[in-house]
Amino acid sequence: MPRQQEPNRQRTYGRRKGHRLSARKQALIDTLLPRLRVDLGEVPPQPLAALFAPPVTSIALEIGFGAGEHLAAQAAGRPERGFIGCDVFLNGVAALLSRIDKAGLRNVRVHDGDARALLDWLGDASLDQVFILFPDPWPKKRHQKRRLISPEMLRTLARVMKKGAELRMASDIPDYVRTVLLAVYRSHLFDWRAEAPGDWRERPAGWPETRYEAKALREGRDCCYLTFTRR
Numbered sequence: 001m002p003r004q005q006e007p008n009r010q011r012t013y014g015r016r017k018g019h020r021l022s023a024r025k026q027a028l029i030d031t032l033l034p035r036l037r038v039d040l041g042e043v044p045p046q047p048l049a050a051l052f053a054p055p056v057t058s059i060a061l062e063i064g065f066g067a068g069e070h071l072a073a074q075a076a077g078r079p080e081r082g083f084i085g086c087d088v089f090l091n092g093v094a095a096l097l098s099r100i101d102k103a104g105l106r107n108v109r110v111h112d113g114d115a116r117a118l119l120d121w122l123g124d125a126s127l128d129q130v131f132i133l134f135p136d137p138w139p140k141k142r143h144q145k146r147r148l149i150s151p152e153m154l155r156t157l158a159r160v161m162k163k164g165a166e167l168r169m170a171s172d173i174p175d176y177v178r179t180v181l182l183a184v185y186r187s188h189l190f191d192w193r194a195e196a197p198g199d200w201r202e203r204p205a206g207w208p209e210t211r212y213e214a215k216a217l218r219e220g221r222d223c224c225y226l227t228f229t230r231r
């Protein structure tokens with residue numbers, strides 16, 4: 001099945017495709033992805049938990065999972081929770097599929113397209129947790145309109161998240177963090193769960209390191225970890 005149609009929107013990502021996939025990864029794209037892909041042409045099942053074959057009691061979404069290491073670790077650690085992973089980068093999708101296949105994970109579904117299409121598809125108050133870890137930084141002033149997290153995105157997330165649901169975000173770009181905090185404060189839709197500097201300077205327990213984060217730390221950039229609760 002081809003990737004689902006997407007409307008024209010401000011592009012928030014760089015490449016959609018990298019180096020040629022290995023035969024194994026191409027086979028996973030051809031055979032496993034069609035089984036795991038969320039079909040946005042259908043109405044969302046009621047309840048959304050019916051997306052998952054094994055019974056799940058809550059649902060998390062990771063937007064921009066990169067190579068999928070965080071998503072796969074979360075899904076392995078919480079088999080009672082269903083995880084929807086979303087990324088536009090084909091090689092990253094293949095990397096996630098490889099982890100799902102190797103670990104035999106049954107509680108993951110995939111949207112290999114723009115997160116905003118998936119968010120538009122989701123019903124109100126569908127999600128218990130959302131991760132947006134190290135979204136593309138777009139550091140140049142003229143590119144900042146491409147940043148994924150904006151006041152509009154916060155309103156969209158607030159619609160699809162349940163009251164009390166958790167939003168985790170991380171970035172190594174101080175200006176991005178400041179902008180998000182200001183937008184969250186102005187939105188009145190989320191509470192920032194931080195009491196002391198350690199709460200944003202140190203990655204909380206149960207939050208596996210991502211590839212982008214490891215690179216940022218190697219290159220000497222501090223990372224900031226934000227956890228919000230939907231009001």
Ligand SMILES: C[S@@+](CC[C@H](N)C(=O)[O-])C[C@H]1O[C@@H](n2cnc3c(N)ncnc32)[C@H](O)[C@@H]1O
Nearest residue numbers: 012013064066087088114115133134210211212
């Ligand atoms: C900087 S990478 C970080 C990846 C991973 N979270 C990590 O920390 O290693 C950002 C990811 O977000 C994805 N992305 C950017 N905009 C997106 C969108 N609108 N929908 C889905 N994925 C998106 C990119 O393809 C990329 O894989």
